[in-house]
Amino acid sequence: MAKNDRVDLSHFTLRQIIEMEACTRCGECIETCPTFAEARNEEIHPLQKINRTKSFWKADHLGLLARLFGIKPATDEIWQDFSKGVYQCTLCGRCHVVCPVQIDTRPLWISLREMLVDRELHPETMNRLRDTVTTNFNISGDPNENRLGWMANMATPPEGLDRRENAEVVYFVGCVAAFYPMVYSVPQSFTTLMDRAGIDFTTMGGEESCCGFPLIIAGMGKDAHNLMRHNIDAVRATGAKRLVAACPSCYHTWTDEYPRLIGEPLGFEVVHETEFLADLIESGALNLKPVDKTVTYHDPCDLGRTSGIYKAPRRILEAIPGLTFVEMKDNREQALCCGGGGDVEMADAEVAKAVGRTRMLQAQETGADLIITACQQCKRTLLGAARANKIRMRTLDISELLMEAIE
Numbered sequence: 001m002a003k004n005d006r007v008d009l010s011h012f013t014l015r016q017i018i019e020m021e022a023c024t025r026c027g028e029c030i031e032t033c034p035t036f037a038e039a040r041n042e043e044i045h046p047l048q049k050i051n052r053t054k055s056f057w058k059a060d061h062l063g064l065l066a067r068l069f070g071i072k073p074a075t076d077e078i079w080q081d082f083s084k085g086v087y088q089c090t091l092c093g094r095c096h097v098v099c100p101v102q103i104d105t106r107p108l109w110i111s112l113r114e115m116l117v118d119r120e121l122h123p124e125t126m127n128r129l130r131d132t133v134t135t136n137f138n139i140s141g142d143p144n145e146n147r148l149g150w151m152a153n154m155a156t157p158p159e160g161l162d163r164r165e166n167a168e169v170v171y172f173v174g175c176v177a178a179f180y181p182m183v184y185s186v187p188q189s190f191t192t193l194m195d196r197a198g199i200d201f202t203t204m205g206g207e208e209s210c211c212g213f214p215l216i217i218a219g220m221g222k223d224a225h226n227l228m229r230h231n232i233d234a235v236r237a238t239g240a241k242r243l244v245a246a247c248p249s250c251y252h253t254w255t256d257e258y259p260r261l262i263g264e265p266l267g268f269e270v271v272h273e274t275e276f277l278a279d280l281i282e283s284g285a286l287n288l289k290p291v292d293k294t295v296t297y298h299d300p301c302d303l304g305r306t307s308g309i310y311k312a313p314r315r316i317l318e319a320i321p322g323l324t325f326v327e328m329k330d331n332r333e334q335a336l337c338c339g340g341g342g343d344v345e346m347a348d349a350e351v352a353k354a355v356g357r358t359r360m361l362q363a364q365e366t367g368a369d370l371i372i373t374a375c376q377q378c379k380r381t382l383l384g385a386a387r388a389n390k391i392r393m394r395t396l397d398i399s400e401l402l403m404e405a406i407e
């Protein structure tokens with residue numbers, strides 16, 4: 001049952017309300033949606049979500065006038081179906097690219113989730129996520145002081161990784177890299193590369209908290225504010241000039257959400273791993289040997305469509321001698337999602353897996369030996385899809401590929 005009777009329009013900006021009214025019902029967004037393509041649930045695609053939302057608020061706020069236009073109050077069943085579709089969306093933003101009126105869809109879908117949380121119509125798994133993150137300061141529920149557990153099996157871990165004072169760069173590791181052994185190789189590779197290039201860097205060790213992204217996209221952004229403020233204070237206290245994130249979702253949260261929360265600039269620069277590594281290569285700080293392989297590249301949604309970073313990873317790939325790079329059919333702004341976004345793994349794991357399978361099949365079509373990405377969550381999802389579907393293709397983060405080029 002809904003907690004509040006009326007839809008609270010304060011969940012939406014004026015721009016979002018205007019955008020929903022501007023939807024022309026052209027349907028361009030329907031077949032471009034990777035989760036709708038797999039689940040065929042009408043409640044997922046943008047046109048239906050916008051129609052539903054407008055009818056909810058019009059039924060609530062226009063009263064008799066709404067009835068005259070044939071808009072009836074929604075039943076609990078309709079709300080439940082709507083909630084299911086909203087939480088099956090990976091927030092990949094592909095619908096925005098094709099929308100002729102340029103509706104900024106991704107933030108709109110997060111606003112819908114905030115509305116559903118307000119009405120207590122969100123999936124129960126999101127409550128568990130909130131409890132885990134706010135209690136343990138990470139998404140896995142492990143003790144947070146174990147954030148540098150990935151160092152344990154490094155032959156020669158770089159010195160000063162754990163909260164060294166006065167380092168120029170702070171590497172924000174992120175929960176996925178810190179707590180999921182399947183991708184420990186990403187922080188291992190990235191820190192080794194920075195060490196080889198002579199970068200003066202450290203991490204926040206157990207002082208790092210989840211960046212807040214999983215709660216923001218669950219529609220529970222307010223519950224992330226303490227974590228976010230903690231991280232800002234902790235990085236500012238180090239005096240670092242730069243923060244580098246290998247996770248595109250952490251990167252987006254630091255560059256977009258954090259300054260908005262505190263209403264002022266952070267006081268240090270935030271860069272993504274791909275920009276950082278591309279600059280290191282071009283400055284001559286990393287010498288690359290030939291890699292005789294054919295690779296394709298998966299654009300992570302939060303790096304590409306959300307943050308606009310398409311060139312940096314391609315600069316790296318083009319700088320590796322001997323490497324052959326082939327694009328997938330859907331690349332850059334059109335790239336398919338890996339299925340790992342939007343907390344869908346928690347809301348509907350089968351849909352997430354199906355989306356990942358489609359992306360891996362697209363990678364396989366290129367004939368490449370490897371699929372490269374620049375996101376730990378994409379690596380996890382694509383690796384899982386390759387294994388589940390017996391697709392013989394290695395999945396590497398771009399830092400892992402560079403390790404092959406320097407060794």
Ligand code: SF4
Pocket residue numbers: 032033034035036044045046088089090091092093094095096105106109
């Ligand atoms: S953000 Fe992606 S998954 Fe969600 S509705 Fe748009 S295209 Fe579909």
Ligand code: SF4
Pocket residue numbers: 022023024025026027028029030046047050098099100101102103
């Ligand atoms: S593409 Fe844009 S305008 Fe067309 S139906 Fe989808 S949301 Fe509406």
